[in-house]
Amino acid sequence: MTIPVDHPQRLLLNHELHARLPESLAPPEQISHLVLSSDAEMVQQEREKLTEICIRFGHPIPTSKDNHLRIDLGPFRLQWEKHTEFTSYTFFRRGPFQEPFANTVIESIPQDWLAELPGQVLVAAHLAIYPLPEKPRNPDELAAALFEGNAVTxxxxxxxxxxxxADFRLHKDGFSRFIIKDISLTPRQAGRAVQRLLEIESYLIQALRTYPLARRTMPMLGHAEQELAQITEAIASATTEEESELLDQLTKLAASTESLASSIQYRITAAQAYYELVQRRINELRELRVEGMQTFREFCERRMGPAMHTCETVLRLQENLSRRIGRASELLRTRVNISLEHQNQQVLSSMAERAKLQLHLQETVEGLSVAAITYYVVGLVGYLARAAEAAGLPINPDLTIGISIPVVALSVALSVRKIRRMVSRNHDVD
Known part of the structure; x- marks a missing residue:
C-alpha cells in the first residue's frame, strides 16, 4: 500500500501522545525520586550522564532524542524526564523489603554518578508501595514509626x-516520604498513583518558587504606590514649568514598574499553571477521607493556598498600578497639551498683531510708492513737454506737468491696488 509522505512532525506528535506514561508496578516496590533545576542548555550533559550509567551497568546506549527515557539496568529501573524548568530522575526497585525507608533504592545507585548530575535538587522523595498488612497501624503509630512523629496527610x-x-517534610537524609498501601490496585493504577503523588510534590515546589519573589516584590509595589500618590497630588497644583518635571518623574516610574512586571509576571503565571496541575493530580487520585487525617486536597489548599493568593495579589497590584500610572500620564499629558495650546494661541495672537502692523506699514509704503512713482513719471512728462516746446510745438510745459500729476497719480494708485489684489488672490488660492 502506498500513501503520501509523512508530515515532518507526525512521528514526534505520535510519540508525544504516549510521553510520560506511568510505570506498571507490582507491589512491593521502592521508589526514589529526584527533581533537579534545569534548562535547555543542560540536555546534552544529562544525556551524557545517562550514557555513562548505561555503560556502567552494561546496558545499550540510548539513541532516542525524546525528552523522556526508561532504562532497565537490572538492579533498578531508571525513568528520566526533561521538563521546561526541571529534570526528574525516578529509580524503581521491585522486591520485598523489611522497612519502607530502610536500604532505599537511591543508596544502590553509584554515588559518584549521582553527585555529578547537572542542576540543583528541588525535590527528593522516597516512596514505598506494598500490600496492606493484616493489622494496619493507626495514624499515630504510622507517624511515629515511618514519619518521625510528623503530622501525616x-x-x-x-x-x-x-x-x-505523606508528611511533605524533609527527613534526616534530605528526602520526603510517601507510602501507598495496596488494597486492590491494578499494576497500571499503582503506577498512576505513584506518578501523581510524586508530581504533586514536584509541582508544589515549582509553584512555591515564586512565593519568595512575590514577597520581595510587595514592598517595591508599596513604594511605587506612594510615589504615584505624591505625583498625582502634585499634578493638581503644578505650574506649567513643574508639569514637565512631573511628566519626567511619571515616565521613570512607569518604566521601573514595567521592568518589575516583566520580572514577576512570567513566574506568577507559571506558578498558577503549576498549582493548577497540582489540583488536577489531586482530582485524579479520587481520594476518600481516612478518619482523623487531612486529605491531600486539604493539605495543599491550607498550605499552598495562602502563598498562591499572595502571588496573585502581587500580580493584581502590579496591573492596577500600571493602569493608574497610565491614567495619571494621560491626565498630565492633557494638561501639558492644554498649556501648549494656550501658548500657541498667544503666539498666533502676537503674529496677528504683527501682521496687522505690517499691513499698516505696507499701506504707508504703498502711498509713498505712489508718490515716488508719480514724481518720476511726471518728471518724464515734463522732459517730454520741454522737448516738444523746443521742437516748435505749441505746448506749455508747466501746464502739461500740472495736468499730468493727478492723471499719473491716479493711474499709479490703481495699478498698485490691482497688483496687490492679484497677489492676495493668488495667496488665498495657494
Missing part, C-alpha cells in the same frame, strides 16, 4: 483501591 485513593500517606 493521607487518604484512600482510587476510590478505596489503596491508601496513600
Amino acid at each position: 493521607g487518604a484512600r485513593i482510587g476510590e478505596g483501591a489503596g491508601i496513600a500517606y
Whole structure:
C-alpha cells in the first residue's frame, strides 16, 4: 500500500501522545525520586550522564532524542524526564523489603554518578508501595514509626483501591516520604498513583518558587504606590514649568514598574499553571477521607493556598498600578497639551498683531510708492513737454506737468491696488 509522505512532525506528535506514561508496578516496590533545576542548555550533559550509567551497568546506549527515557539496568529501573524548568530522575526497585525507608533504592545507585548530575535538587522523595498488612497501624503509630512523629496527610485513593500517606517534610537524609498501601490496585493504577503523588510534590515546589519573589516584590509595589500618590497630588497644583518635571518623574516610574512586571509576571503565571496541575493530580487520585487525617486536597489548599493568593495579589497590584500610572500620564499629558495650546494661541495672537502692523506699514509704503512713482513719471512728462516746446510745438510745459500729476497719480494708485489684489488672490488660492 502506498500513501503520501509523512508530515515532518507526525512521528514526534505520535510519540508525544504516549510521553510520560506511568510505570506498571507490582507491589512491593521502592521508589526514589529526584527533581533537579534545569534548562535547555543542560540536555546534552544529562544525556551524557545517562550514557555513562548505561555503560556502567552494561546496558545499550540510548539513541532516542525524546525528552523522556526508561532504562532497565537490572538492579533498578531508571525513568528520566526533561521538563521546561526541571529534570526528574525516578529509580524503581521491585522486591520485598523489611522497612519502607530502610536500604532505599537511591543508596544502590553509584554515588559518584549521582553527585555529578547537572542542576540543583528541588525535590527528593522516597516512596514505598506494598500490600496492606493484616493489622494496619493507626495514624499515630504510622507517624511515629515511618514519619518521625510528623503530622501525616493521607487518604484512600482510587476510590478505596489503596491508601496513600505523606508528611511533605524533609527527613534526616534530605528526602520526603510517601507510602501507598495496596488494597486492590491494578499494576497500571499503582503506577498512576505513584506518578501523581510524586508530581504533586514536584509541582508544589515549582509553584512555591515564586512565593519568595512575590514577597520581595510587595514592598517595591508599596513604594511605587506612594510615589504615584505624591505625583498625582502634585499634578493638581503644578505650574506649567513643574508639569514637565512631573511628566519626567511619571515616565521613570512607569518604566521601573514595567521592568518589575516583566520580572514577576512570567513566574506568577507559571506558578498558577503549576498549582493548577497540582489540583488536577489531586482530582485524579479520587481520594476518600481516612478518619482523623487531612486529605491531600486539604493539605495543599491550607498550605499552598495562602502563598498562591499572595502571588496573585502581587500580580493584581502590579496591573492596577500600571493602569493608574497610565491614567495619571494621560491626565498630565492633557494638561501639558492644554498649556501648549494656550501658548500657541498667544503666539498666533502676537503674529496677528504683527501682521496687522505690517499691513499698516505696507499701506504707508504703498502711498509713498505712489508718490515716488508719480514724481518720476511726471518728471518724464515734463522732459517730454520741454522737448516738444523746443521742437516748435505749441505746448506749455508747466501746464502739461500740472495736468499730468493727478492723471499719473491716479493711474499709479490703481495699478498698485490691482497688483496687490492679484497677489492676495493668488495667496488665498495657494
